[in-house]
Amino acid sequence: MSTEKINQIVEEAKASFQSCQNPDELYKSKVKVLGKKGALSLVMQEMKNLSPEERPAFGQSVNEAKKSLESLYASLSEELVKQEMAQKLAQSMLDPELPGFEVKTGTYHPIELVIREMIDILSRIGFSVRLGPLIEHDDLNFTALNFPEDHPAREMQDTFYMKHDHVLRTHTSPIQVRTLRSESLPLRILAPGSVFRCDSDTTHAPNFYQVEGLWVDKKVSMAHLKGVVDFFAKSYFGDKTQTRFRPSFFPFTEPSAEVDCTCPLCAGQGCRVCSKTGWIEIGGCGLVHPNVLKMSDVDPDQWQGFAFGFGVERMAMIKYRLSDIRLFNENDLRFLEQFR
Numbered sequence: 001m002s003t004e005k006i007n008q009i010v011e012e013a014k015a016s017f018q019s020c021q022n023p024d025e026l027y028k029s030k031v032k033v034l035g036k037k038g039a040l041s042l043v044m045q046e047m048k049n050l051s052p053e054e055r056p057a058f059g060q061s062v063n064e065a066k067k068s069l070e071s072l073y074a075s076l077s078e079e080l081v082k083q084e085m086a087q088k089l090a091q092s093m094l095d096p097e098l099p100g101f102e103v104k105t106g107t108y109h110p111i112e113l114v115i116r117e118m119i120d121i122l123s124r125i126g127f128s129v130r131l132g133p134l135i136e137h138d139d140l141n142f143t144a145l146n147f148p149e150d151h152p153a154r155e156m157q158d159t160f161y162m163k164h165d166h167v168l169r170t171h172t173s174p175i176q177v178r179t180l181r182s183e184s185l186p187l188r189i190l191a192p193g194s195v196f197r198c199d200s201d202t203t204h205a206p207n208f209y210q211v212e213g214l215w216v217d218k219k220v221s222m223a224h225l226k227g228v229v230d231f232f233a234k235s236y237f238g239d240k241t242q243t244r245f246r247p248s249f250f251p252f253t254e255p256s257a258e259v260d261c262t263c264p265l266c267a268g269q270g271c272r273v274c275s276k277t278g279w280i281e282i283g284g285c286g287l288v289h290p291n292v293l294k295m296s297d298v299d300p301d302q303w304q305g306f307a308f309g310f311g312v313e314r315m316a317m318i319k320y321r322l323s324d325i326r327l328f329n330e331n332d333l334r335f336l337e338q339f340r
């Protein structure tokens with residue numbers, strides 16, 4: 001009697017499963033027979049009315065019924081999910097076999113790449129970045145840096161003047177003054193950023209970029225400066241690069257020097273870029289002039305410092321072998337995409 005009932009439940013459930021049109025219907029149909037309050041669970045309650053001899057065979061047939069229904073459910077469910085997906089795809093405009101759209105990602109501008117690399121190299125020996133405004137007071141751009149009143153750099157043909165004694169900064173050195181006046185010593189800072197001068201040809205642009213460094217400490221000498229500049233040149237252009245200092249003059253450093261390094265393009269052998277000399281100028285440097293320290297309330301008898309400055313465009317032109325500085329500002333994608 002009981003086994004017949006089980007068979008009947010199974011047959012009805014199979015018919016019900018097979019008539020289902022979608023996975024949801026099928027699931028509901030499954031719960032009706034296999035769920036906690038489903039038909040097969042209820043039939044199990046009849047177990048208690050059976051004699052102990054009948055119980056094992058009854059239990060086994062209920063389990064077999066469950067197994068066969070669950071396996072039928074699994075195969076039908078897979079089939080219905082596939083059908084449903086196929087219907088959805090047929091109704092939508094989506095074509096999953098179309099090739100994807102290419103996502104165009106931007107690239108860093110070569111100037112940005114070079115600045116980042118310069119900061120990365122110098123941060124390894126303790127330098128950290130400080131920034132400052134592009135429009136500076138004449139005092140911070142010139143006077144506090146020991147430029148005399150009649151210095152040619154102050155003239156209109158070299159400097160962009162704004163109203164009320166302000167200028168577009170002609171170098172990032174005002175950041176050195178700002179930092180000396182506001183932070184405690186010793187310090188090691190880098191001042192990267194754009195600067196402005198009235199100048200324009202294949203190697204000069206009216207707006208260009210500098211990275212300057214300043215190290216102020218007790219007992220800082222020209223030897224430390226040479227060490228830092230040499231470390232930088234070797235890290236940036238390669239281990240075999242050599243550096244040399246040529247005496248020069250800047251109002252804010254004393255002594256002052258121009259920095260040359262062996263031409264990275266011909267390894268010092270002489271080529272068109274280095275005008276056959278094997279050397280290439282990369283920047284200027286020197287020990288901070290005592291007047292500059294005094295004007296920032298730093299006692300030059302206790303503290304010394306050195307400063308150096310590199311032109312970013314020049315670094316980029318040497319590294320990427322470019323001959324025209326204007327490429328950096330033309331926004332020609334054919335040029336910019338090469339720095340991917």
Ligand SMILES: [Zn+2]
Pocket residue numbers: 263264265266267268269270271272273274275276278279
């Ligand atoms: Zn060369």
